[in-house]
Amino acid sequence: MGAREATETLLMWASVGGGPAVLCDVLRLLRAKRARIGRVLYLMQAEGMPLPAKADLGDVELEQVFVPLSDPTHHTVIHEAVRARVLPRLRSLDGVLHINVSAGTPAMHAVWLVLHAGGAFPEGTRLWSAQRPKHGDSRIDPVEFPIRTYLAEIRRGAAANPSEAQYDPDCRSAARRYALETLARYARLPRAPLLLLGERGTGKTRLVETFVGHLKGRSNVVTVPCGTLDPNLAMSQLFGHVKGSFTGADKEHAGFLAQAQGGVLFLDEVQDLEARVQRQLVRVLQDPKRRFRPVGGTEEKEASAEIVCASHLSLEALRARLDTDLFDRVSLLLVEIPPLRECREDLREDWQRVWREARSSGELPQDAPWNGAMAQALGKSPLSGNLRDLQRLALILMARATGGTGGRWLEEGLAEWQALQARFEAVERKDVQGEGDLGTGTWNERVEAFKQRLARAAHNEHGSYVAAAEALAVSERALREHAKGKKE
Known part of the structure; x- marks a missing residue:
């Protein structure tokens, strides 16, 4: 058997009543269509169903897959069973997958079409409908089902990077399904800023780089962790600069916004941007052409870039941290990514x-x-x-x-x-509730214990002593000293 023969797989339900004969007929018809089936994934509702003789299969490998169904006419029952028992087996396929959709109940046929439209099968999968009329010869016809949903769009992107852990858009939990469906609707709107909120570790960056970028049709996603920007160079890092605009600017620098031309500029933890950068960003967002002026420049440039922001803060905390005008613009479309515990x-x-x-x-x-x-x-x-x-x-x-x-x-x-x-x-728990109690001893000693807790909690919330000091209207030095348990 050639290499191509060994990589083509047939997937189908075992037909109740006609099982082995139907399978052999399908194999014969597919060979006539120049398909070289080397393996069959044979889905069986019950153990002990009849199997074709090895002589009838020839060199085709038959793999029985037991998929029990409490009700073979119920779409949800079939869909859940196939997701759990069948789809994981398809991840390792490296060749063409053929599916005979005609075996089984009408509900089984429908589930194959729904899964195919949602991009659940490997790229290049071919659907077939085999017919055995009472009079005349058997035949098998390709099933053309070109309907595509955002599920298929996202899954195609995920298939291109199989080693990356990504959320399945066809998720089970109501909270995540609502969030991803909302994100899919919003991501399709051109030039509309988008804000994602969610706890640390909920995968916001991965969602933007895969889900959002793919739905916007923009593979170029420039991710900017805002907390890593140098406070003294943040304007230049984001908007670029012209040669000679400041000491050390010995050549022109494009900046992240210009690098995102034709793509997506993703501002992660947007609350960490310093105030003057936030104000400049307001100018960019309020302009449909996304015009901006590099540091030291005399002319404005345009950046055809979509802008997406994210933060781990609550909406209320983010509003307190952002420039009012910037908050109003980035929060027009809001998606909250639920934590795993939900x-x-x-x-x-x-x-x-x-x-x-x-x-x-x-x-x-x-x-x-x-x-x-x-x-x-x-x-x-x-x-x-x-x-x-x-x-x-x-x-x-x-x-x-x-x-x-x-x-x-x-x-x-x-x-x-x-x-x-x-x-x-x-x-x-200590971060949320404060470390220990309010201390022991005199009133002043207890007040100092509270100040220490407040300083540490502010640092944790805002990400740095600089940002925390600005939010609390206190000096950075005082905040650091209180965090150490020392008086200023």
């Missing part, structure tokens, strides 16, 4: 994607480990770090699996993760 129905699939991205050795299992203990641990954990908690779990398990710890690596790794989670959660 999307536990998606946890197993999130875990699978995180595992695949973190998997660094062929010795590690391709499918993420899963058992009752892990399901219970993830179901109870507050997951305050969101995807980072899953990344920590993956790395711990991988370290134990490759570290020669024996057959108990999963059990021991899960226990290690739970112990670490408890420590991180204790730190998180």
